[in-house]
Amino acid sequence: MIHFFGDLSTKVFAVVSSQKLSSEHIDKLSWLFGNKPLLNSASIDAFFVGPRAAMITPWSTNATEITQNMGITGISRIEEFTPVSENYTGFD
Structure with a gap:
């Protein structure tokens, strides 16, 4: 399951976990x-730029390892996304 943390106007973190978070x-x-809150939404209807779905970034690997060191289990990936306007073209 995917959990979203953050603020839709500045940055959103997508956390992929194998179980419900306590x-x-x-x-x-x-x-x-x-101190970004959990967004109680299964999806986000907005435009964001972030890494490609098939590519796990080094940032994600480090962030996931940090959660393991914090005693949080079941996290397989974390990525950060930045909001952009609907007509944004500055990505590949």
């Missing part, structure tokens, strides 16, 4: 992301 883990992840 409230303790949500609090830890919120802290890790600069």
Whole structure:
């Protein structure tokens, strides 16, 4: 399942987990992301730029390892996305 943390106007973190996150883990992840809250949504209807779905970034690998060191289990990937306008063309 995918959980979204952040602020739709500045940055969103997508967290892929194999299980539902406990409230303790949500609090830890919120802290890790600069006190950005969990967005209670299964999807986000907006335009964002981030890494390609098939490519796991080094940032994601490091962030995932940090969550393991924090005692959060079941996280397989974390990526960050930046909001852009609908007509944004500055990506490949």
